[in-house]
């Protein structure tokens with residue numbers, strides 16, 4: 602099995618430096634490129650990322666046609682910062698109102714896919730602290746230059762930064778302790794993805810609209826597993842984007858994220874007939890808070906919900922794409 606992974610790594614891994622922005626722009630041809638940033642309370646970073654993409658990939662080079670920030674129920678100035686920097690802001694509940702309101706990152710991405718128009722869509726997290734537009738050009742390189750590639754995932758080194766101290770390679774705790782072991786045990790073909798939970802990836806609309814989106818943090822794992830089934834490993838690629846620094850969540854929040862990842866894996870095992878539907882895991886977890894004064898156990902709902910493939914949504918197929926109305 603790992604021989605196949607080795608062959609794939611050799612054939613399908615590149616470096617962002619392999620894809621100079623000018624060459625990627627030249628390869629764009631008739632493609633239309635949308636960039637989407639899902640953002641929940643990211644007022645401190647979203648404007649800088651949008652501004653960088655605008656300057657480098659819209660004003661200096663004609664690479665990005667559409668730049669959208671999905672405001673994912675923020676309580677801060679995320680929407681204003683994003684709009685001021687030049688993005689079109691879509692509130693998560695606005696598109697496809699007939700499908701009910703939901704929360705979560707995966708739901709934000711599904712809504713973004715519904716309202717954007719690019720045939721190639723790039724997703725970038727809005728909490729990146731050292732964003733470079735090479736993240737976008739690196740992800741676009743393989744897609745725009747090779748029609749057999751359907752989806753490109755970013756990978757990088759991940760420091761763990763606490764205050765002034767930054768430990769190289771110590772970040773990505775859910776990735777290393779949960780996601781990668783799960784993938785190796787159940788979908789070893791995907792073991793070559795260094796950062797399976799990376800929020801930076803790009804895909805062809807024609808592919809993305811054919812798969813479901815888990816609404817919460819399971820979205821990345823769900824996409825990888827479902828894409829493997831839909832298009833096969835050779836249509837997937839990864840690009841090394843260098844180093845990625847972001848704002849870290851609390852250990853308690855990461856525990857909930859880990860549960861989302863495990864439940865998402867379970868839904869795929871069940872769908873693939875590898876575990877019985879009757880063995881549905883419990884959907885709540887009890888945690889002992891690791892921060893603050895109140896250390897009493899707390900229960901969190903970690904249920905995993907899902908949006909259907911957009912190609913099955915009549916309003917989407919008929920092109921009735923709602924605009925960015927306020928929530």
Ligand SMILES: O=c1ccn([C@@H]2O[C@H](COP(=O)(O)OP(=O)(O)O[C@H]3O[C@H](CO)[C@@H](O)[C@H](O)[C@H]3O)[C@@H](O)[C@H]2O)c(=O)[nH]1
Nearest residue numbers: 639640641673705706709726727728798799800818821850
């Ligand atoms: O309800 C939400 C939660 C998060 N986000 C945004 O999604 C991005 C990533 O969220 P974050 O909470 O920073 O996730 P991480 O702790 O960085 O988690 C990693 O692992 C997750 C699980 O796979 C992935 O979704 C993330 O992209 C990846 O960076 C950020 O722009 C958030 O603002 C939303 O839009 N809506």
Ligand SMILES: O=C(O)[C@H](O)COP(=O)(O)O
Nearest residue numbers: 772773774775776798849
């Ligand atoms: O991707 C992950 O594993 C989680 O987002 C945790 O990342 P961190 O350990 O860098 O906070």
